[in-house]
Amino acid sequence: QPWTVSDQADWETGLARLTESAGLPLCWVKNHEWKVLCDHFLPKAKIPPVKVLMQCIMPHALNTLKTVAKEEC
Numbered sequence: 001q002p003w004t005v006s007d008q009a010d011w012e013t014g015l016a017r018l019t020e021s022a023g024l025p026l027c028w029v030k031n032h033e034w035k036v037l038c039d040h041f042l043p044k045a046k047i048p049p050v051k052v053l054m055q056c057i058m059p060h061a062l063n064t065l066k067t068v069a070k071e072e073c
Helices: 005-022 026-030 032-041 050-072
Strands: none
Touching (some): 005 050, 026 032
């Protein structure tokens, strides 16, 4: 199957949630071993730069979680 824009968005949200929930430093996405692992198992997935993860993806994921929480309350 081709890697879609939706797949990439889900991937980025997953990275943001993992980073936040595990308390990982933002620089982990630059780790060489992580990149090798992704290249091998997820070659079509793009690993976002730290700046994009921090300034765009993580705030978007947080806003989505807040919206879902408000809807469930």
